[in-house]
Amino acid sequence: MKLDHTQPLEYSTDQNQLNILGFWIFLGAEIMLFATLFTSYFIFEGRTGSGPTPAEIFEITPVLIETFVLLTSSFTIGLGVHAMRLGRKNAMLTFFGITLLLGLVFLGVEIYEFMHYYHVGATYQTSGFTAGLLTLLGTHGAHVTLGLFWGLFIILQVKKRGLTPENANKSFIFSLYWHFLDVVWIFIFSFVYLKGMM
Amino acid sequence: MKELFPAKQVMGLVFSLVLTLVALLVHFTDMSFAVGMTILLVTAFIQAFLQLVVFMHAGESKDGKAIYTNVFYGFIIALVTIFGSLLILIWDM
């Protein structure tokens, strides 16, 4: 394996560079995936059938918690990558750990939110609107869940095998994924919740 | 300890929080739909861009150009799809 020491560890081999570019292209596909979900949500927003309307079911408090938690986690994983570039393994692991914890909090609040919807009669089957909403939120939530496992695996690997070029590469790519989920959430926060409560 | 908190990223966080608070004005103050949507559009896109540049280091490697092209291509097609579909199924149906 040829190492290029002029670059950060995560870019140091050819395969690492391929992985990073490939993941960016995957994120391009993810943009379209979420765009499709947003399209359907916007179409369904006013199509509530006999079910509740957006303004009737949205609550600002859980949404605010989710937003600030996810925003902070996007910051901490950025710090994690920064620590990794300084070669500070323990600091990096701490930041990654904090990120995952915040992710877990986000997920917990989201589950609470879904239960709330269920109780006020907005289930998956209720109307076009609820189906569109829950699929958009659910797809994002599923991404976060997957990210929790993925991040955990990476922490374990860094612990066990240290900051190798491979692990650095995986960690960096995971950080891209996590930031991207935050970007998606910004749009959900703005154009689902705030617009819906306006 | 200080070296673990680079100014660029801290500023990024602060700016994100500010943008979020500005967006929240839409909820907590009384404004027209048009003004509200304008605020949301502006704050959301600035924040997305901020994440891309400050946190995701999109332009740092020599593939930066390809990465930006990829993301903007995606954004353009996403917007075309969203607004095209709204045009077809709501505004002009």
Added chain:
Amino acid sequence: MEFFERFAVPHPSPMIYASMVAIGLVVIGIVFGITYFKKWGYLWREWFTTVDHKKIGIMYLISALLMLFRGGADAILMRLQLSSPDMEILDAQHYNEIFTTHGVVMIIFMAMPFIFAFMNLVVPLQIGARDVAFPRLNALSFWLFFAGAMLFNISFVVGGSPDAGWTSYFPLAGNDFSTSVGTNYYMIAIQISGIGSLMTGINMITTILKMRAPGMTLMKMPMFTWSAFIANVIIVFAFPVLTIALLMGTTDRLFATNFFTTTNGGMDMLWANFFWVWGHPEVYILILPAFGLYSEIISTFSSRNLYGYKSMVGSMVLISLLSFLVWTHHFFTMGQGALTNSIFSVTTMAIAVPTGVKIFNWLFTMYKGKIRFTVPMLYSIGFIPLFTVGGVTGVMLAMSAADYQFHNTMFLVAHFHNTIIPGVVFAMLAGLTYYWPKFFGFMLNEKIGKWSFWLLSVGFVLAFFPMYITGLDGQARRMYTYSEATGFGPLNLMSFFGAALMAIAFVTIVYNILYSIKNSPRNIGNDPWDARSLEWATHTPVPEYNFARLPQVASSEAYWDAKKNGHKLFTGELKDIHMPNNSGVPFIMGIIFFVAGFSFIFALWVPAVIALIGIFACMALRSFELDHGRHIHVKEIKEIESQYEGGAK
């Protein structure tokens, strides 16, 4: 017993029972044959676990040919049913199932793997790379495609085929009107192979952007690589739309959601919208690599460089953007206003411009060239006028006001077959003949090949041109019969004869392959066609590592320059070559996806959950796995190289 009743075909006929028996016998025959000849180990080592882009390409190729015959059998049955008024070979339900599976098989399981076959076989060689960027992902893509294809193909003997058309419009495709599991097959089989396509897209883009030989800038890439690049860009941005649409369709059918229903706020038209947001770019995903193949072939057999390289590239980039801006033209009659229809009419007509540019470039490439009328060239020359007819009728359909007359008639059917058959199928057959020697070490017989070409072309014209007329006269598509009073009889009979000729043409192609395996000379050298780009610069058949030394490139026709202008392609010392390890995980994941898909189709939740856990377990395993690949050492390379030089050349 009750449990097994769900697997029964809801609408059986002697033909279906015969197919069941035939499928059973073939499967037993294959398993017995492999066991008898003790080939399981060989298959596992050399094919099931391979990550070599060439072998994956060959597997795509074989699958595509098989699916071509499956789809072709559907087509012949349809034409037979319509060959004269009031025929009773198929009833309405069977006719519905057959046109549905014909469409899906031909687009998703024939044309897609065909283009993936050529991308896999040719792109790494053309850019002077040793493999694709993510070889194991590439294998996974193939096995997902294969799992999807097999899942879709068992539908007509297990549980019933989809019958809502290849577009599967809701509410027809909803539970109320499509009560069998057929449409579940549609949703899930396409989903699985679609995930595979998306991964191929990511893989190919990364490969082309990052793994080109030294000196090969973007504007020095061979045209097929450019076309593959653009097609994969379209894949990456179009397929996620399909993913979501299929997901919604699936939850509507399995979990009673209200996406595409007509009650409780559901919006059936959204399916049509999403389907075509994906569906129109999909057309260009198929046609662009075909254009790329034509570019290679026309330039090779005109013995000239490709005319207008930059305008070729520019037109493809433009097509890739425009392809996302035209989708409404598939449903001008759905009820949206004149403003929308006008906008999409204009964008649709605009797409004819870059396509026209390409047509003229091919003509100018041939102009004053020394044309050799080989089989690949015949297909390419046949393509130009036939495809132009298809393009011109496309512009007719693009006029939204006129489309109210053409919509859902045989005119439309004639139009899209007129673009896809000369556009894509001819290109695939041309490419098959052109690249066959590179990968199998012998040429296909030219004389039989020319017979196939003429049979196919004449058959095509006879089969599809009459549909333009019957369509304008009002024959609707997807109508399983018609009365004599309509007067459609004679022209439909003509179509049947055309379809029969096409069937004969495909049989001659198979005969050609068998004949050539037996009779073609094996000493054909590396460059039997006197071609121009890098794939011909390496040995035939291609060694595992493609190139012993990576080529130095200075133009888009590096090999031609090396042959004629003294350009040095291969310089420097041999070095150890790093290659990826084989892996059985992609194959196993394919099987698990198949099981998961099957369980979802029949709403068998326990196996479905187990299979999903299996999929995530495979992913977790991959995360923890350390795999640094292996090295082929210089000594070994020298041995392999000397075998090529010492052997028949």
